[in-house]
Amino acid sequence: MKAVRRLVACLWLACCVVAMPLAAGAVDDPQEMLANPAQEARAETIGAQLRCLVCQNESIEDSGADLARDLRHVVRVHVAAGESNRQIIAWMVQRYGNFIRLRPPLNTVTLLLWAMPVLALLGGAFAATAAWRTRRTTAAPLTDAEQKRLSDLLEPGR
Amino acid sequence: MPEAGIPGPGLKGEGVTGRGISRRQVLMLAPLGAAAAAGVGFWSMLSGMGSGRFDPHDIHAPAVNRQVPDFDLPSQAPGTGFSSRQLAAQTSPVLVNFFASWCIPCVLEAQTLAGLGRVLPIWGIAYKDHADNAAGFVTRTGNPYARLAADSDGLSAIDWGVSGVPESFLVLPGGLIRWHVAGPLTPEIIDGGLMPVLRAAPR
Numbered sequence: 001m002k003a004v005r006r007l008v009a010c011l012w013l014a015c016c017v018v019a020m021p022l023a024a025g026a027v028d029d030p031q032e033m034l035a036n037p038a039q040e041a042r043a044e045t046i047g048a049q050l051r052c053l054v055c056q057n058e059s060i061e062d063s064g065a066d067l068a069r070d071l072r073h074v075v076r077v078h079v080a081a082g083e084s085n086r087q088i089i090a091w092m093v094q095r096y097g098n099f100i101r102l103r104p105p106l107n108t109v110t111l112l113l114w115a116m117p118v119l120a121l122l123g124g125a126f127a128a129t130a131a132w133r134t135r136r137t138t139a140a141p142l143t144d145a146e147q148k149r150l151s152d153l154l155e156p157g158r
Numbered sequence: 159m160p161e162a163g164i165p166g167p168g169l170k171g172e173g174v175t176g177r178g179i180s181r182r183q184v185l186m187l188a189p190l191g192a193a194a195a196a197g198v199g200f201w202s203m204l205s206g207m208g209s210g211r212f213d214p215h216d217i218h219a220p221a222v223n224r225q226v227p228d229f230d231l232p233s234q235a236p237g238t239g240f241s242s243r244q245l246a247a248q249t250s251p252v253l254v255n256f257f258a259s260w261c262i263p264c265v266l267e268a269q270t271l272a273g274l275g276r277v278l279p280i281w282g283i284a285y286k287d288h289a290d291n292a293a294g295f296v297t298r299t300g301n302p303y304a305r306l307a308a309d310s311d312g313l314s315a316i317d318w319g320v321s322g323v324p325e326s327f328l329v330l331p332g333g334l335i336r337w338h339v340a341g342p343l344t345p346e347i348i349d350g351g352l353m354p355v356l357r358a359a360p361r
Contacts, residue, residue, distance in 0.1 A: 053321035066286070067321060070312050095319040097220045130185060 043079045227317035235293040237306025246333030254327045258287045259295035261323045267342035268299035275302035286312040
């Protein structure tokens with residue numbers, strides 16, 4: 001048992017070590033980065049929320065596309081100018097629409113999307129309750145005739 | 159959902175039977191209903207994509223019915239550069255076309271633009287291009303552009319909401335963007351999209 005636990009722990013550690021470099025941002029060109037580490041971190045946070053419009057399923061921080069690099073540059077210019085995260089994302093949305101946000105805002109179009117986890121949970125709870133109740137239903141006692149037939153079937157000789 | 163091991167006779171008794179069956183019906187119908195709703199949704203999306211009513215890749219809706227962004231771009235040989243003020247000061251609609259010599263669809267679009275340029279003034283913006291390459295491309299493809307500017311760092315294009323070349327914007331007098339397409343102009347797009355808007359535009 002102890003050996004198994006140790007093996008699992010080792011596997012976890014291995015996974016974390018492998019995943020760590022992947023989690024770090026893709027911007028590795030020091031020329032792109034802001035000199036101020038706090039500002040650079042903020043720019044990376046904003047960039048991770050913006051979709052690259054060329055590859056469409058990567059953030060501009062992760063993408064190697066030319067346009068993504070330009071957008072990263074624009075984000076850093078705005079961060080250096082002291083704008084808030086909200087202002088910078090609004091600036092992007094004004095030009096490219098909500099499509100550029102990897103995390104869509106809550107509105108009438110996205111209501112179902114955002115509500116889906118809760119709906120799925122409720123549906124699951126409903127199904128589980130229904131199954132549990134069915135299983136708990138006890139059989140009605142057998143009538144005399146049924147009892148007799150059961151005895152006949154079980155012990156045909158008597 | 160599997161009924162837990164109790165056969166029919168066990169569920170006898172008025173109330174239990176009625177509730178049991180209706181619940182089972184609900185459980186059977188719920189997935190069917192959900193599947194039907196999803197089916198209708200998917201069908202309407204797909205038919206919309208077929209007819210052009212719905213385009214999931216049309217990511218540039220915000221440009222339409224907006225003023226053109228502020229810009230002042232230098233000349234690109236063999237034309238003359240222009241600014242947002244000059245664009246807004248026009249007295250008839252202008253098509254602003256972003257292109258680049260390194261862009262393959264732009265080569266295909268060039269023939270279409272040559273024909274369109276006789277009906278509608280086209281102002282070109284060379285996107286992230288070397289001046290010599292852009293000049294060679296325009297000359298080779300028969301220069302449909304009334305004016306020609308260079309956006310060499312591509313930052314003005316971001317203000318327009320451009321995500322790739324070619325892209326075209328119909329700009330009305332006063333600088334309002336009335337129509338937009340992300341992708342090469344084709345005779346179909348011109349006849350089906352641009353021309354109706356142009357005819358309806360105030361003169």
